[in-house]
Amino acid sequence: xxxxSGLRVVExxxxxxxxxxxxxxxxxxxxPLGGAADRASWQLGNALIGNTPTAxxxxxxxxxxxxxxxGPVALTLCGAPFTAFIDGQPLPVGCTVxxxxxxxxxxTGSPRGVRVYLCVAGGFMTPCCLGSHSAxxxxxxxxxxxxxxxxxxxxxxxxxELLGQLLPAESGITCRVVDGPQRSWxxxxxxxQDTYTVLPATNRMGVRLHGxxxxxxxxxxxxxxxxxxxxxxxxxxxxxxxxxxxxxIGGYPKIAHVIRADLDKLGQLRPGDLVxxxxxxxxxxxxxxxxxxRWLQQWLDRLLMAEGTPVFVNQSLxx
Amino acid sequence: MQANNKLALVxxxxxxxxxxxxxxxxxxxxxxxxxxxxxxxxEDVVVAYVTVGVFYQADKVSYEQVCxxxxxxxxxxxxxxxxxxxxLWSIPVCYEEPFATDLQQVAIHTGLAPAExxxxxxxxxxxxxxxxxxxxxPYLGYLxxxxxxVPRLPSPRREVPPGSVGIxxxxxxxxxLARPGGWHxxxxxxxxIVDVEQAFFPLKVGDRxxxxxxxxxxxxxxxxxxxxxxxxHPCPHDQQ
Numbered sequence: 001x002x003x004x005s006g007l008r009v010v011e012x013x014x015x016x017x018x019x020x021x022x023x024x025x026x027x028x029x030x031x032p033l034g035g036a037a038d039r040a041s042w043q044l045g046n047a048l049i050g051n052t053p054t055a056x057x058x059x060x061x062x063x064x065x066x067x068x069x070x071g072p073v074a075l076t077l078c079g080a081p082f083t084a085f086i087d088g089q090p091l092p093v094g095c096t097v098x099x100x101x102x103x104x105x106x107x108t109g110s111p112r113g114v115r116v117y118l119c120v121a122g123g124f125m126t127p128c129c130l131g132s133h134s135a136x137x138x139x140x141x142x143x144x145x146x147x148x149x150x151x152x153x154x155x156x157x158x159x160x161e162l163l164g165q166l167l168p169a170e171s172g173i174t175c176r177v178v179d180g181p182q183r184s185w186x187x188x189x190x191x192x193q194d195t196y197t198v199l200p201a202t203n204r205m206g207v208r209l210h211g212x213x214x215x216x217x218x219x220x221x222x223x224x225x226x227x228x229x230x231x232x233x234x235x236x237x238x239x240x241x242x243x244x245x246x247x248x249i250g251g252y253p254k255i256a257h258v259i260r261a262d263l264d265k266l267g268q269l270r271p272g273d274l275v276x277x278x279x280x281x282x283x284x285x286x287x288x289x290x291x292x293x294r295w296l297q298q299w300l301d302r303l304l305m306a307e308g309t310p311v312f313v314n315q316s317l318x319x
Numbered sequence: 320m321q322a323n324n325k326l327a328l329v330x331x332x333x334x335x336x337x338x339x340x341x342x343x344x345x346x347x348x349x350x351x352x353x354x355x356x357x358x359x360x361x362e363d364v365v366v367a368y369v370t371v372g373v374f375y376q377a378d379k380v381s382y383e384q385v386c387x388x389x390x391x392x393x394x395x396x397x398x399x400x401x402x403x404x405x406x407l408w409s410i411p412v413c414y415e416e417p418f419a420t421d422l423q424q425v426a427i428h429t430g431l432a433p434a435e436x437x438x439x440x441x442x443x444x445x446x447x448x449x450x451x452x453x454x455x456x457p458y459l460g461y462l463x464x465x466x467x468x469v470p471r472l473p474s475p476r477r478e479v480p481p482g483s484v485g486i487x488x489x490x491x492x493x494x495x496l497a498r499p500g501g502w503h504x505x506x507x508x509x510x511x512i513v514d515v516e517q518a519f520f521p522l523k524v525g526d527r528x529x530x531x532x533x534x535x536x537x538x539x540x541x542x543x544x545x546x547x548x549x550x551x552h553p554c555p556h557d558q559q
Contacts (some may be wrong), residue, residue, distance in 0.1 A: 017399070
């Protein structure tokens with residue numbers, strides 16, 4: 001039997017949320033998809049610490065989080081290059097480490113990107129609701145995030161080459177899009193020629209952008225199903241890209257839709273970043289999705305299987 | 320029923336497709352058929368008014384295969400009226416203070432006496448046209464003409480108590496959870512209409528809903544009860 005351990009939340013930070021793959025089957029009840037905003041970083045972090053890629057992890061947005069180990073905890077951080085410390089000693093992103101009982105993990109901030117995933121050996125054992133461990137609310141000071149008691153067998157590190165691929169370029173990002181259902185409401189190509197700036201009011205529900213306003217269409221749309229990646233144009237002519245926590249239905253016209261190969265990029269956008277949109281065909285979207293899937297699977301396979309030996313060992317009653 | 324190849328299909332990104340219908344009941348009936356068929360790649364089916372969103376596992380099936388499948392589904396019979404689920408819910412609502420927060424505002428807007436607008440609100444049978452905005456929020460339509468056209472609040476309330484019954488435009492709805500909200504509130508049901516932890520979402524798109532007025536005393540007697548199976552009965556189609 002595995003001994004229980006866990007992390008106690010000392011400082012919650014700006015927005016720290018337990019996530020997994022979310023709830024793809026209950027949108028008809030009005031429940032948002034949810035789950036990790038940057039799914040590649042979340043899965044790679046889990047694979048690095050030796051978990052199944054879809055184990056529950058803590059998504060830390062913008063930092064400011066401090067956690068204390070209640071027992072031995074094996075963990076890693078994966079995603080944006082946040083500065084982190086264990087009792088004052090730096091912990092780089094993409095490295096495995098074991099906390100001893102009582103030690104503090106502090107995640108401060110990142111010069112680029114906004115999200116990093118804290119993956120613990122075995123995953124967080126938080127409650128499951130509607131088929132998912134994704135929490136409804138961010139953590140608060142005093143919360144306990146239970147996990148298995150574990151220590152690492154050896155240190156592992158993600159290659160810098162891979163960590164670099166998890167981040168948006170410093171000059172901004174280009175989102176590949178297919179036409180949205182109401183593309184014809186917006187004549188011309190201004191949307192693809194303009195550069196948009198990410199606004200501070202951006203969160204898991206949506207990325208709010210600012211640019212030259214598009215002319216407001218005259219029609220009114222009856223509410224219809226929407227999905228993460230949809231680019232809505234609001235009444236003031238500005239785009240909102242729907243995020244993983246977006247509502248399931250909406251009444252704003254959708255000019256475009258970010259292809260699934262590029263959805264993770266949205267999860268790392270921070271206020272002030274620049275965004276451009278480039279139209280692609282459905283065939284190109286499928287090709288890009290295939291490439292992205294193969295790229296991720298190859299890294300996951302390499303991390304999960306190629307090394308042969310366990311990454312962490314549970315502390316059990318028989319030890 | 321007949322096969323058809325003229326469904327109005329529009330992609331919603333690269334993992335979903337929207338199917339547009341002329342009438343709400345066609346969308347509801349067709350969606351129910353698709354849910355019952357449950358092809359292995361189907362992730363979810365979301366109905367909102369005249370549109371059905373079909374979410375599929377894009378890594379397992381192509382857009383073309385999904386479209387071919389959907390085109391092959393039989394068309395819904397359109398002779399039957401709305402409310403295909405055949406469930407008629409009777410939901411108690413207390414239209415008295417302190418629950419009828421915006422009753423006076425609505426009276427001014429509509430030019431109706433409070434007693435008359437309350438009577439109008441519970442005089443008709445509504446249909447659930449969509450569920451969304453927050454988990455389990457039912458969009459019910461349509462309000463009688465005299466009660467229609469009330470705009471949203473100038474700025475949303477920070478928190479609307481669960482069970483609050485609001486109106487906006489041609490619609491009425493019930494806030495299932497304490498959330499911000501911009502509709503005018505005219506009453507409150509004592510029943511729990513959603514329990515997320517228990518996966519309790521009794522109302523479905525296509526269900527029919529009728530409100531009936533209760534006193535503050537009755538409100539407190541019913542408080543905390545779930546909107547369970549005792550609150551609906553089968554709705555014969557000729558009575559819909």
